[in-house]
Each structure stands twice: as C-alpha cells, then as structure tokens.
Amino acid sequence: MRSVLVAALVALLLGISAVARADLKVVATTPDLAAVASEVGGKHVSVITLALPTQDPHFVDARPHLALDLARADMLVAVGLELEIGWLPTLQSGARNGKINKGGRGYLECAQFVSLLDVPHERIDRSMGDIHPGGNPHYMFDPRRVAKVAAGISTRMVELDPSNAVAYKTGLDHFLVKLEASRQRWEQALSSLRGKHIVSYHRSLTYFADWLGCSISAEVEPKPGIPPSPHDLTIILGIMKSQAVKLVLQEEWYPGSASQMLAEHAGAKLVRVPGGPDYNHGKSYFDFMDTLVMRVKAAL
Numbered sequence: 001m002r003s004v005l006v007a008a009l010v011a012l013l014l015g016i017s018a019v020a021r022a023d024l025k026v027v028a029t030t031p032d033l034a035a036v037a038s039e040v041g042g043k044h045v046s047v048i049t050l051a052l053p054t055q056d057p058h059f060v061d062a063r064p065h066l067a068l069d070l071a072r073a074d075m076l077v078a079v080g081l082e083l084e085i086g087w088l089p090t091l092q093s094g095a096r097n098g099k100i101n102k103g104g105r106g107y108l109e110c111a112q113f114v115s116l117l118d119v120p121h122e123r124i125d126r127s128m129g130d131i132h133p134g135g136n137p138h139y140m141f142d143p144r145r146v147a148k149v150a151a152g153i154s155t156r157m158v159e160l161d162p163s164n165a166v167a168y169k170t171g172l173d174h175f176l177v178k179l180e181a182s183r184q185r186w187e188q189a190l191s192s193l194r195g196k197h198i199v200s201y202h203r204s205l206t207y208f209a210d211w212l213g214c215s216i217s218a219e220v221e222p223k224p225g226i227p228p229s230p231h232d233l234t235i236i237l238g239i240m241k242s243q244a245v246k247l248v249l250q251e252e253w254y255p256g257s258a259s260q261m262l263a264e265h266a267g268a269k270l271v272r273v274p275g276g277p278d279y280n281h282g283k284s285y286f287d288f289m290d291t292l293v294m295r296v297k298a299a300l
C-alpha cells in the first residue's frame with residue numbers, strides 16, 4: 001500500500017516537473033488544436049485543452065480552473081471566428097495574463113491561416129440565430145486546412161521560444177508528412193462521397209464537404225442553436241428525398257432523435273462522430289480523423 005502511495009507521489013511530482021520544465025506552456029481552446037499543437041511542439045511544450053472532446057465548443061462552461069490554466073499560459077491557440085465568443089473572453093479577463101489576450105504575443109487565432117467558407121455577404125443580426133459572422137469556424141474537419149494551421153502554430157512557437165526553433169520546425173515537418181499520407185488514405189476511403197449530398201445537424205461540415213467534394217443539402221437545425229420544428233423537418237425530409245441523401249452526419253454532442261427520424265424516413269443512415277480527439281486520454285488528431293472516416297465509410 002505504502003509503495004503504491006510512494007509510486008503515485010513520485011509519478012505526480014514527475015508529472016508536475018515535466019509541466020514546469022516545458023519551455024512553452026500552451027493552452028488550446030479545443031482538443032483538435034491541442035492535439036496539433038502538441039505534435040508540432042513536441043517535448044518543449046506542455047499543451048492543455050479548455051474544451052473537452054465531448055463538449056460543444058460553442059458552449060463551454062467558463063469554470064474558474066480554466067482561467068487558472070490561462071493565467072499560467074505563454075500561448076493561447078484559438079479557433080477564432082467567434083466560435084469561442086460565448087466563454088473565452090470571460091476566461092481571458094479572469095486570467096489577468098496580458099500575453100494571451102487579443103493583441104498579445106501569445107494569442108493565436110488559427111482562422112487567419114485558412115481560406116474561409118460561409119462568409120456572409122449580408123448583415124447579420126440576432127434573428128438569424130447564433131451564426132458566425134466572420135465565416136464558418138469548423139475548418140478542422142479538413143486536413144488540408146489543418147496543415148496550414150499547424151504551420152501557423154509552428155511559426156508562432158518559433159517566435160515565442162526561438163531557442164527551440166529547430167525542434168518546432170522539425171515537429172511541423174513530421175506532422176505534415178504524416179498528415180499528407182493520412183489525407184490520401186482518408187480520401188480514398190471516402191471517395192464514394194464525391195458528388196453526393198449529405199445532411200448535417202449544425203453547419204459544421206462545410207469544410208469536410210469542400211474537402212471531399214460532396215455537398216450539404218440541409219442542416220437539421222434551421223438556425224444555429226435552434227432545434228427544428230415539425231415543419232422544418234418536413235421540409236428537410238422533402239430535400240433528402242429529392243436529392244437522394246443517404247447520410248446524416250453530426251457530432252456526438254448534438255441531439256440525435258430528429259436526425260434519426262429523418263434518416264429512417266428518407267432511407268438514409270445517421271452517423272454520429274466525435275467532434276475532436278480525446279486529447280486528455282492521449283488521442284491525436286489522426287486518431288480522431290481515423291475514427292470519423294471509419295464510421296462514415298461503414299455507412300456508405
């Protein structure tokens with residue numbers, strides 16, 4: 001019993017010192033960004049995620065311990081495009097850490113690195129629901145865009161911690177080689193999606209569809225954050241039948257009953273996928289995409 005306790009204490013101390021030794025303390029808003037930052041930064045960084053993979057990143061509880069994480073951070077990696085608008089500013093002001101506030105050297109919004117889709121041309125107002133006025137922030141479903149994000153993260157790590165510049169550049173190179181090989185494998189697995197129509201719950205699969213050459217016929221929610229009415233469902237069902245939609249694809253945190261009903265009536269399949277890697281249990285961006293691709297492929 002005693003040796004177990006000692007072993008636990010040693011492990012704890014080692015864990016703490018490993019974090020304390022990290023040259024760059026990085027906090028990412030979402031687990032997919034955390035996984036990418038961790039692979040690029042390697043042993044020189046400690047990376048934690050604010051949102052859990054089971055949590056819808058639009059709505060994260062701004063709990064005080066997350067502000068504490070930010071207070072100690074050298075770098076904050078965010079998605080941007082107001083994905084985190086409902087909770088991140090509260091945490092940033094609670095953290096009182098100028099480095100990771102907007103405009104600070106340590107603050108990095110990754111949306112700047114990718115070509116954006118769904119950028120609204122007309123004026124946005126609240127009647128349109130909880131929409132993203134700067135464009136669609138769900139770009140991590142497209143590995144081509146993730147490559148750009150990884151490069152942006154590496155560049156900023158080099159700026160913040162030049163003594164490890166070589167390591168951050170090498171980390172990026174390794175990540176990109178692996179990503180390129182995986183991308184080709186994923187594209188092959190899902191090649192039959194090309195030209196097809198699919199339905200998603202939230203407008204979060206725009207980049208996924210752009211990557212794989214399929215199109216999104218409709219979203220189950222009529223406006224972001226608003227559940228569908230029976231009338232909405234009738235309209236979506238009509239679209240699904242006329243466009244031969246065989247797949248309803250959504251993140252696990254969205255409700256499944258309306259989507260399941262639609263799928264059954266349209267002769268389609270509902271596939272629920274994680275919204276990001278289980279980073280806190282050691283899963284990588286590749287694990288996440290492998291799971292996603294495998295589940296979609298099984299339904300095709």
Ligand SMILES: [Zn+2]
Pocket residue numbers: 058132137138202203204224
């Ligand atoms: Zn969204």
